[in-house]
Amino acid sequence: MIKLFNRNQNSTNETGPGKVIALMNQKGGVGKTTMAYNMAHALGEMGHKVLCIDMDPQFNFSLLFGQDSDSERGNIHHLLINSVRELKALHTDTFLSEAIIKTDKGIDLIPAGQELSGFELSVASINAPRQLILKKFIEQNNLRSMYDYIVIDGPPTLGLLVVNILCACDGVLFPFIPDAFSEQGLKNIHGVLEDIEDMGIVSAPKVLGYIPNLYENRRKKTKEDFEAIKAIFNEGTIFEPFANKASFAKSMANKKSVFDYKANDYKELQGQFLTVARSVESQLGQMQ
Numbered sequence: 001m002i003k004l005f006n007r008n009q010n011s012t013n014e015t016g017p018g019k020v021i022a023l024m025n026q027k028g029g030v031g032k033t034t035m036a037y038n039m040a041h042a043l044g045e046m047g048h049k050v051l052c053i054d055m056d057p058q059f060n061f062s063l064l065f066g067q068d069s070d071s072e073r074g075n076i077h078h079l080l081i082n083s084v085r086e087l088k089a090l091h092t093d094t095f096l097s098e099a100i101i102k103t104d105k106g107i108d109l110i111p112a113g114q115e116l117s118g119f120e121l122s123v124a125s126i127n128a129p130r131q132l133i134l135k136k137f138i139e140q141n142n143l144r145s146m147y148d149y150i151v152i153d154g155p156p157t158l159g160l161l162v163v164n165i166l167c168a169c170d171g172v173l174f175p176f177i178p179d180a181f182s183e184q185g186l187k188n189i190h191g192v193l194e195d196i197e198d199m200g201i202v203s204a205p206k207v208l209g210y211i212p213n214l215y216e217n218r219r220k221k222t223k224e225d226f227e228a229i230k231a232i233f234n235e236g237t238i239f240e241p242f243a244n245k246a247s248f249a250k251s252m253a254n255k256k257s258v259f260d261y262k263a264n265d266y267k268e269l270q271g272q273f274l275t276v277a278r279s280v281e282s283q284l285g286q287m288q
């Protein structure tokens with residue numbers, strides 16, 4: 001059985017009441033970006049002011065917000081590098097106010113860029129704690145005062161970007177496809193959470209729950225794998241599975257959230273996302 005972490009319930013954030021959550025899994029294609037996008041919109045529907053941060057060099061999250069791959073707009077990579085004094089030689093004239101993309105839904109985004117794939121190398125030589133760069137960036141810019149929720153989309157890797165995300169967030173959601181590969185990806189991320197706890201510098205984020213995705217109801221193997229994974233992660237909330245649905249893929253292809261549609265199929269998905277969002281709200285609401 002995997003050990004879960006109960007983040008110190010009394011831990012306070014000096015820089016504001018906003019909460020930071022991340023969608024993580026080392027395994028690719030499990031729905032991290034899809035869930036991050038729809039969770040941001042679910043929290044927005046609940047009246048929260050939401051900032052999304054794309055921390056994946058593939059910048060799929062940014063594409064959903066209409067960002068072009070060849071955009072010259074500054075991105076999170078530039079902002080993070082600019083936030084480290086020791087890296088003065090690499091600083092650019094990117095400002096947060098210019099990098100942020102605002103939508104008519106009141107959900108903002110700091111986009112990613114391909115440069116992010118060189119992040120680890122760029123910060124390799126600094127003396128300041130490399131794993132806390134994102135956390136400090138959020139603090140320096142008072143983002144927790146400006147937003148109720150900051151939703152981070154993580155890359156399908158285990159490296160410095162992932163450690164930065166886990167050190168910066170209060171809670172983490174794990175989308176997964178019920179199969180053996182995802183099981184391994186989840187175990188590996190739990191290993192990183194343990195490493196963070198062992199470092200003793202910051203508390204590991206609270207595990208907010210697991211989101212089974214691309215669930216094939218009619219496949220016996222899916223059910224078996226799902227039961228096996230449930231037995232391993234039986235301490236955290238396991239949300240109701242999201243089925244493999246064409247309507248879901250269609251909304252993503254149209255760069256829309258499920259809240260942009262009225263059909264019954266989407267109503268069901270809206271309900272599922274609101275359930276996850278309410279659970280996040282109540283779990284993190286206990287933290288001051």
Ligand SMILES: Nc1ncnc2c1ncn2[C@@H]1O[C@H](COP(=O)(O)OP(=O)(O)OP(=O)(O)O)[C@@H](O)[C@H]1O
Nearest residue numbers: 028029030031032033034156243244245248249252
């Ligand atoms: N429940 C679902 N039903 C149908 N299609 C889905 C569902 N969930 C996700 N998809 C589709 O699966 C693909 C992968 O999803 P997504 O990009 O969100 O995964 P990811 O974990 O972010 O991938 P990566 O690791 O590459 O960042 C996308 O094309 C998405 O539209």
Ligand SMILES: [Mg+2]
Nearest residue numbers: 032033056060
């Ligand atoms: Mg993704």
